[in-house]
Each structure stands twice: as C-alpha cells, then as structure tokens.
Amino acid sequence: MTQTAADSPARRQRAQIKERTLRTDQWWRYPLVTFIIFTAFLVYATWAIFDMDYFVSPYHAPFASPCLATSCPEEARLFGLAPFGDWYTWPPGILILGLPAGFRFTCYYYRKAYYRGFWLSPPACAVGEPHRKYTGESRFPLILQNVHRYFFYAAIVIGLILAYDAVLALVHKPGGLGTWILIANAILINLYTLSCHSCRHITAGRLTHFSRHPVRYKAWTVVSKLNAKHQELALVSMFSVMGADLYVRLVAKGIISFPFA
Amino acid sequence: MSYKAKFRVWRGEGGEGRLEDFTVEVNEGEVVLDIIHRLQATQAPDLAVRWNCKAGKCGSCSMEINGKPRLGCMTRMSTFTEDETITVTPMRTFPVIKDLVTDVSFNYTKAREIPSFTPPADVKPGEYRMQQIDVERSQEFRKCIECFMCNNVCHVIRDHEENKPGFAGPRFLMRIAELDMHPYDVVDRKDSAQEEHGLGYCNITKCCTEVCPEHIKITDNALIPMKERVVDRKYDPLVWLGNKIFKRSGPKS
Numbered sequence: 360m361t362q363t364a365a366d367s368p369a370r371r372q373r374a375q376i377k378e379r380t381l382r383t384d385q386w387w388r389y390p391l392v393t394f395i396i397f398t399a400f401l402v403y404a405t406w407a408i409f410d411m412d413y414f415v416s417p418y419h420a421p422f423a424s425p426c427l428a429t430s431c432p433e434e435a436r437l438f439g440l441a442p443f444g445d446w447y448t449w450p451p452g453i454l455i456l457g458l459p460a461g462f463r464f465t466c467y468y469y470r471k472a473y474y475r476g477f478w479l480s481p482p483a484c485a486v487g488e489p490h491r492k493y494t495g496e497s498r499f500p501l502i503l504q505n506v507h508r509y510f511f512y513a514a515i516v517i518g519l520i521l522a523y524d525a526v527l528a529l530v531h532k533p534g535g536l537g538t539w540i541l542i543a544n545a546i547l548i549n550l551y552t553l554s555c556h557s558c559r560h561i562t563a564g565r566l567t568h569f570s571r572h573p574v575r576y577k578a579w580t581v582v583s584k585l586n587a588k589h590q591e592l593a594l595v596s597m598f599s600v601m602g603a604d605l606y607v608r609l610v611a612k613g614i615i616s617f618p619f620a
Numbered sequence: 621m622s623y624k625a626k627f628r629v630w631r632g633e634g635g636e637g638r639l640e641d642f643t644v645e646v647n648e649g650e651v652v653l654d655i656i657h658r659l660q661a662t663q664a665p666d667l668a669v670r671w672n673c674k675a676g677k678c679g680s681c682s683m684e685i686n687g688k689p690r691l692g693c694m695t696r697m698s699t700f701t702e703d704e705t706i707t708v709t710p711m712r713t714f715p716v717i718k719d720l721v722t723d724v725s726f727n728y729t730k731a732r733e734i735p736s737f738t739p740p741a742d743v744k745p746g747e748y749r750m751q752q753i754d755v756e757r758s759q760e761f762r763k764c765i766e767c768f769m770c771n772n773v774c775h776v777i778r779d780h781e782e783n784k785p786g787f788a789g790p791r792f793l794m795r796i797a798e799l800d801m802h803p804y805d806v807v808d809r810k811d812s813a814q815e816e817h818g819l820g821y822c823n824i825t826k827c828c829t830e831v832c833p834e835h836i837k838i839t840d841n842a843l844i845p846m847k848e849r850v851v852d853r854k855y856d857p858l859v860w861l862g863n864k865i866f867k868r869s870g871p872k873s
Contacts, residue, residue, distance in 0.1 A: 370781045372635045372715030372723075381687030381707050467824055467844055474823045481775040484827035485687055485712075493780045497820030505855040508848075556840070560848035567803050570751040586840065 379487040386483035393476030396594075403601055404460070407608070408452040415611035417531035419524045421544060422604045426451045437520065459517050462510035467556045468593045470504060508557040518549040534619055537610055544596075544603035551596040554585035622647050623702045627655065630709040631667065633718045639707065640664075646697050652708065653681050653692035656720070668719040676833055679767030683720050684709045689769040689831045711772040727768050730788045734795055734817070738807045754803040761798040761842060763834040764791065770828035770838060776821045787818035790828035790838050797842040800849060810853040813846055822847070 380386065404422065407413075413423035414435040425437035428447035433439070447454065463469050474480050481488040496504050525545040528538040552558070563579035566572055585592070609615040627642040644658055653671055660667050672678040674693045681692035686700075686707055700706055714722035739748065771789035772778065788796070796817060800809045813819045824847075828838045836842075852859045 367781055369715070369784075373712055373781075374630055374632065374637060374710050374716050375635050376630070376639075376709060376712065381684065381709060383686045383704075383707075384688075470823060471825050474825050480823065481779065481825065481827070484773050484825075484830050485684065485689060485778075488775055488779050490779075493776060493783065493821070495776060495821035495823045497814075497818065501823070502820065502855075505847075505851045508851065508856065556844045557848060560845060564845050565849060565852055567754070567801055569753045569757075576753060 380483075380485055382483070382485060386486055390476040390479065390482045393472045396597075397473060397476065400597060400601060403605070404456070407604055408456060409450055410608060411450060412608050412611035413451065415607065417528045418535075418537045418541065418607040418610060419527075420604045420607040420611070421521055421524070421541075421548075421600050422456060423451045424524050425455060425520050427454060437523075455517070458510065458513040462507075462514040462517075462552075462555075463593070463597070465504050465507035465510055466593060467507070468590045507555075508561065511552070511555050511557040511561075514552045514555075518545070518552045521545045521548055536619055537606055540603045540606050544599040547592065547596040547599045550585060551589070551592040553582060554589045554592050556586060556589070558582055559586045625655065625697070625700075625702065626705040627659070628705060628707040629656070629659065629664075629667065629720070631664075631719050632716065635716055637716070637719075639709075648698075650697045651693055652683075652685055652690070652695040652697065652706070655697065655706075656692060656708065668717070668721045670721045677765055679765035679833075682711055682767040682769050682772065684711060684772075689773045691767060691769075691833050694833055711769070713772040713774075713778045714768075724768050726784060727766070727771060727789070727791065730792045730817075731795070733788065734792055734799075735807050735809075735812075737799055737802065737805055739804045740806050743804065748804055750803050757841070758798045758801050760836055761794050763836055764794070765834060766791070767833060769831045769833070770794075773827045773831045774822075775825070775827065776818070783818070783821060786816075787821050790822070790843060793817060793819055793822065793846060794836070794838050794842040797846040797849075800846065810846075810850050814850045814854060819843070819846060819850060 407420070407422040413420040414426070414432050416434050419426075419435055426432075426435040427437060427441060428443040428451065429441040429445050430448045431441065431451055443454070475482055479488055480490060480493065496502055521541075522545040525538070525541040528535065528541050532538050559579065559582045562582050563569060563572055563575035566575065569576040569579070606615070610620050623646055624643050625646045627644055628639045629642060631637050631640050642659055642663055644655055644663070646655060653669070653674060656667065656669050660669070669681065669683075669692070671681040671693065673680070676691055676694040679691075682689065683692050684690070685692070685695050689711065692708075708720065710716050710720045710722045714724050714726060717723050768791060771791050774790055776787050777784050777789060793813065796809050796813045799805045799807070800813070822843055824839055824844060826839045828843075829836070829840070832838055
C-alpha cells in the first residue's frame with residue numbers, strides 16, 4: 360500500500376504516513392486525565408466563588424481569602440480591615456480569585472498541561488495536532504502568557520495571606536482538624552509558588568555570573584531544587600486548596616460537625 | 621534465547637513509500653538497530669539506515685520506533701513483548717532520502733544562523749577565567765549529541781512545515797540559551813531568539829525533553845529560562861525601568 364498525502368512540495372518529501380501517530384502506548388491518557396481533573400477543578404471553583412459559606416471561626420476558606428469588604432464577617436477581614444468598604448457586596452472570591460487563577464493559568468506547567476489536554480496542541484508527543492495553523496505564544500493572545508511573573512508577585516502575597524489564615528486558625532483552635540488542613544494547604548501553596556520558573560529566574564536565573572552574587576546563587580539553587588518538582592507541587596497544591604476550601608465550607612454549613620472539626 | 625519478531629519498516633524514497641512487513645530473528649541483549657542490521661544481512665540488502673557508534677553517542681540512528689522518536693541503538697528489544705509488532709519509520713519532520721535515512725540539513729542551516737560564541741574584544745584566547753558555577757549551567761547543554769530528535773518531535777515544525785523558516789527548534793534555541801548564559805559571550809541574543817529564531821512558537825509542551833536521549837532538561841533549563849530572559853528584554857516594564865534607574869546598560873550581569 361503506497362501512502363501519499365501532502366499539502367506542500369516540501370512536506371511531500373517527508374515520509375508519507377497517513378496515521379496521525381504510530382504510537383502503541385496509551386498516549387491519550389495524559390490529555391484525558393488532565394482534561395477531567397482541570398474541568399473538575401474549574402467546576403468546583405465556579406461553585407465555590409458564589410457559595411457564601413466561606414467562613415466559620417477560625418477557619419477561612421482559601422478561595423475567599425482575603426476578605427476586603429464590610430460585607431465579610433468581621434473576623435474574616437484581613438487584619439480587621441475592609442478597604443473596599445460597603446459598596447462591594449459580591450462574594451469575596453470574585454474580587455481576588457483572578458490573581459491565583461492567573462498565576463496558575465500562565466504557569467509553565469499548566470500551560471503544558473492544558474495545551475495538551477484542552478487545545479490538543481499537541482495532545483501527546485509525536486501525535487499529530489488537529490490545527491491547520493500554529494503561531495504558539497508568538498502573537499496575541501498567547502503572547503500575554505509573558506505576564507506570568509506579575510501573577511507570581513501576586514501569588515506570593517496570596518500565599519502569605521493563606522499562611523496568616525492558617526496561623527490564626529492555629530492560635531484559636533490548635534486541635535482542630537481544619538487548622539491542620541489549612542496549614543498543610545498553606546505550605547503546599549507556598550512551595551508551589553516558590554518553585555515557579557519565574558521565581559527561579561528572578562532569584563538569579565537572569566544572571567550570567569553566579570559567582571558575583573553568592574546569596575542569589577544560593578537562593579537559585581534552592582529554588583531550582585523546588586522547580587524540579589514544580590509539576591507535582593502544582594497538582595498537589597491544586598488538590599490541597601480545593602480540599603481545604605471544601606472542608607471549611609462543609610464545616611460552615613454544619614455538614615461536618617464532629618468535636619475536633 | 622531467540623524468538624521471531626514481527627517488524628514493519630518504512631521503505632521508500634523522497635517521501636513516497638510504504639510499510640513493509642518482516643519476520644526476523646531476535647536474540648537476547650539485542651537492540652532495534654541490531655535487528656535492522658539483521659534485516660539488511662538476510663532479507664533487505666538495500667535497506668538504508670544511518671548509524672555509526674552503536675553506543676548512543678553519535679546521534680546517527682535517530683528513527684521512530686512504534687511512533688516514538690528513539691535511537692535505534694539504545695532501544696532494547698527486551699522492552700517489547702515477543703508478540704508485539706514493532707514499527708520502524710524515519711523521522712517524520714525531515715525529508716526522506718531513502719528508507720530510514722532522512723535529510724537533516726534543516727538543522728545545519730539553523731545552526732549556521734546562530735552567531736557563534738563571541739568573547740569580549742579585549743580578551744584573548746588563553747585569558748578566559750571563569751568559575752565553575754558560572755559555566756556549569758551551560759555545560760548540561762553540551763551533552764547534546766545532535767540526534768535532532770527534539771527538533772523532530774517538536775510539533776511546531778513536525779505538524780506545520782510552514783513554520784520551518786522562522787523556527788530554530790529546541791536544539792538551537794537551547795544553543796542560544798547556552799551562549800546567552802555564558803559569562804564570556806557578549807552578543808545580546810534575546811531579541812533575535814524571539815524575533816528570528818522563533819522562541820515564541822514554543823508552547824513548552826516538553827516533548828523535546830521527553831525524547832532527549834541525553835536527558836537534558838531542554839525545556840526547564842534552556843527554553844523557559846530563555847523565555848524569561850526575553851520577557852526581561854521585551855515585555856517587563858519594571859525591568860526596563862530598573863535598567864533606566866540603575867543605568868544597567870550592559871546586556872549581561
């Protein structure tokens with residue numbers, strides 16, 4: 360069987376093989392699992408944004424932290440402050456979730472995952488993509504992925520706020536299961552944030568003479584070690600933030616009500 | 621212990637061709653390249669395959685085995701089951717010369733387009749003094765054996781022939797990163813990486829890293845750091861402002 364199919368003379372010089380891929384392994388599992396997990400996360404996040412049971416003293420659901428308006432319970436406000444005052448009455452998640460969401464959306468790991476799982480560009484290595492044209496991140500809108508480092512700066516702040524929430528829970532309810540869930544989540548979120556490629560670049564990756572900047576070089580080596588686990592941290596912290604958020608909401612709704620909850 | 625394996629090998633010239641079926645003896649400890657050689661010796665004397673060192677160091681025997689870019693000499697037959705049909709094709713991204721041999725001159729053209737290492741004019745050969753920590757990052761990239769499987773698997777050109785003129789591929793974007801990180805290289809490569817060599821096409825799906833037989837972290841250690849350097853230069857107003865305020869005129873620090 361002679362196989363011929365081509366779109367250009369140059370392309371015709373390549374081996375004309377009709378099959379999109381000759382891979383025999385389960386290459387479709389990664390994009391499929393990615394699609395399912397990320398879709399589940401998006402569905403949960405959408406629900407959580409509009410759910411108003413985000414605080415039960417001393418627990419603050421991560422998807423609604425920080426609270427910055429007077430419509431939030433007084434204990435839930437960051438440092439007791441409400442810079443957005445009375446006019447903002449929507450759920451607090453709408454106000455701030457864009458920052459961590461933007462951080463994850465532009466994250467180098469997530470880009471790989473959703474380009475494969477959602478955009479099929481490509482679905483897997485050596486598997487033909489369905490698109491006729493490709494310009495990648497060289498043009499609008501994907502050139503905006505270069506804003507990642509600014510989301511990283513915001514994620515540092517959000518990570519510190521989640522750590523502060525966990526410390527407050529520890530102070531007021533050290534034996535609570537929710538406290539330890541929030542602490543674990545804060546640690547994972549901050550590790551994920553610090554393992555970011557932009558963080559690696561900012562510490563010292565942009566330099567060409569490490570030897571002239573020993574402190575920055577040391578920071579770079581630490582971040583580089585974390586960076587090697589960036590994918591794992593991205594996924595684990597995604598599950599931890601979803602789990603911690605759900606747990607607090609279930610306690611707030613009274614669905615979880617055992618004594619050390 | 622020997623057994624008879626089923627092979628399908630792509631045969632043809634200049635793109636036109638077909639998959640031919642073979643049944644061939646396999647012995648313990650053999651690799652796919654051994655089997656291709658046995659086919660040449662016993663059933664298909666005109667089967668073309670490029671090879672040299674048989675040790676995974678020359679980068680000659682790049683091919684696609686069951687659809688995955690692999691070195692024929694480093695793919696053990698023991699990784700397949702005895703009843704599995706093994707399909708061997710040439711690299712799909714490059715023109716076929718004959719059978720499993722492709723014309724990889726695209727890569728040589730791209731290599732020539734990158735300005736070579738350029739030390740400062742006042743530093744002569746023999747006067748270079750570098751600390752190990754300043755060069756070890758680039759040394760990882762020197763492990764490259766130029767098998768071109770990263771460029772072969774990269775969907776930017778594998779699926780889009782029209783992108784070839786404007787995209788150097790992971791192999792040569794890594795070369796740009798290597799030189800840009802070099803403490804004695806004075807050429808500013810950030811603008812050209814983006815504008816001439818197509819770094820923006822890379823959507824970091826890491827296939828280059830997955831197929832690299834030398835296990836170079838091409839994406840994490842070369843392409844993404846280079847993308848971040850390009851952001852410094854072209855897309856980050858804070859860095860631009862910092863350069864103005866602190867009068868950081870030199871491209872490298």
